[in-house]
Amino acid sequence: MDSEEELVDARIAPLGSLENLSQREVEQILNAGRGDVYALFRRCALAVLSSGLETDDIRDIFERYRDFDIRLGRQAWGVKLELKNAPANAFVDGQMIRGITEHLFAVLRDIVYIHDAILGTQRFDLEDSYSITNAVYHILRNARILDYKGRPNLVVCWGGHSITAVEYDYTKRVGYELGLRALNICTGCGPGAMKGPMKGATIGHSKQRIRDGRYIGMTEPGIIAAEPPNPIVNQLVIMPDIEKRLEAFVRCAHAIVVFPGGAGTAEEILYLLGILLAPENADLPLPVVFTGPPSAAEYFGHIDRFIGATLGSAAQRRYKLIIGDPAQVAREIAHGVDAVREFRRARSDAWNYNWLLKIPLAFQQPFEPTHEAMATLELHRGLPAHIMAANLRRAFSGIVTGNVKEQGIRSIDTFGPYVLRGDKKIMGLLDELLAAFAAQRRMKLAGEYRPCYRLVA
Known part of the structure; x- marks a missing residue:
């Protein structure tokens, strides 16, 4: 980080989310401010505070603000956030920009809710299609x-x-x-x-x-x-x-x-x-x-x-x-x-949530783009169109991960590019499309693009 860059310490009260909380809700949030949930919240909070920076290199952001810290505290009507070494661009004359404050507490609201109400209970079977749709509905409603x-x-x-x-x-x-x-x-x-x-x-x-x-x-x-x-x-x-x-x-x-x-x-x-x-x-x-x-x-x-x-x-x-x-x-x-x-x-379908839309489970199950998972994707002619679409979607999801997500970038650095295998025609079409993206500078905001993938027919 530039030694001349200004950093800010601040205490922030809720705005836009979490203004009124019960004591039980306060305890849940304070308990969430530890371990893996805290680490996830810190990363997302830093991303929100970094809005406006002209970079999509996650490692650059996390390295630039490696001393950033955010803690949850209690106040009479709920919680407050205590920030240390936060990016100065999130503040004007010492006060956090209102929109960024709203975004910061929205991040806290959603991460805590997902951890406690979606992933932390047996209420939703995330291997069942309808239950996944119901979970998405509850997150949006919350x-x-x-x-x-x-x-x-x-x-x-x-x-x-x-x-x-x-x-x-x-x-x-x-x-x-x-x-x-x-x-x-x-x-x-x-x-x-x-x-x-x-x-x-x-x-x-x-x-x-x-x-x-x-x-x-x-x-x-x-x-x-x-x-x-x-x-x-x-x-x-x-x-x-x-x-x-x-x-x-x-x-x-x-x-x-x-x-x-x-x-x-x-x-x-x-x-x-x-x-x-x-x-x-x-x-x-x-x-x-x-x-x-x-x-x-x-x-x-x-x-x-x-x-x-x-x-x-x-x-x-x-x-x-x-x-x-x-x-x-x-x-x-x-x-x-x-x-x-x-x-x-x-x-008689809801106007604000399309319940009638049918989403096959293959499009709902999370895909973890490891090197092995990418290498074993089926990309062959003759597959039903919706299966081909699902597998191609996963392939592009892996490329996004390798391009801009921290875990993907680190995996590529360690093990080399992902390998995608398939029919010669499919690989040719994929190569043409991805090469066009790279030539038109659509893969990265700045700097030379190094492909995170290798295509094998």
Whole structure:
């Protein structure tokens, strides 16, 4: 760390979450401030406090603030946080920025709840599909994401944290058009294509005098340090793992917009299409639009060819590709959301949580991308489309882990690149797509990209 960089000590009271707690809840939180739960909370808290730093190298953040410490204390109405050697960029004139304070206590709320109510009890069988869906619902409800009772209007936006300035401006223009149509935004909460739509929507909402716009950020502990919450997020939720984060996205979404991105965006696309290809979801409306500026046409051409060659034309029919026309994207989404509302009304499904969507267990079970697990993924022609989508999703999840997650980076440093094996055609398509991501600098924010994978036909 730069010896001249300022660090801050502070005591922070709850804001946005945990303002009113019973004595039992206080004891639970204080007890959670020890051992593995504390270590997880410290890492996520540092990620939140580091929001705005131009890096996605987790090791750099943790090394730069290696002396950072955060402790939980008791006060008359609940808990307080005591910070030592915190990043100065989280403060203005000695006071923590309000949005960062809210995010910090949202992290504490979710980590404690997940540890105590989801993982720490026998209430949820996390090997059972319906029970997993129920657990996701309870996490979102505890975070008050489901409190909204208005008409369906939530648009999930996916895309990369490492995108060009032209692409970022385009995401803002799409967000603006969505905001003008009174649509709210949910993203992975980080920078780039996760921040742009929210930033644009705030202007659209302001012009329409919408003062309660929702800018929801959904993340998970493994990726929050590489993609810390951007300052526009006004509702933050931490899911236990990437699979439950993905399920939270699609359960809450009334429509999905996909901007250019890298391996993480490809993972999200494959997850979504794999689910929508399930026969049970054949008639379920969920508008999906792939979009970007004219300069992104080649990127989406690679994506579309890859999907067609691996999952087939049925998968291609589940999305529309719109290049260079933000207003048309918003019109398409608004029209699609109307269809979703009528469908859910007719089927008596909840407007704020899509219970009717069927998610196969293969898409819900956490995938730990060890070298062995990556090497044994089945990537062969002839697999059913939803199984191929599930396995390709896992492959991209492993690449994301090797690119930006601490445990993945350390594993690559120790054992070398992951090895992916499959048919020559599949490996060729995968190589073409990943090479395009790397050439377009979609894998990392800065510095030379060293592949964390090796493809073997």
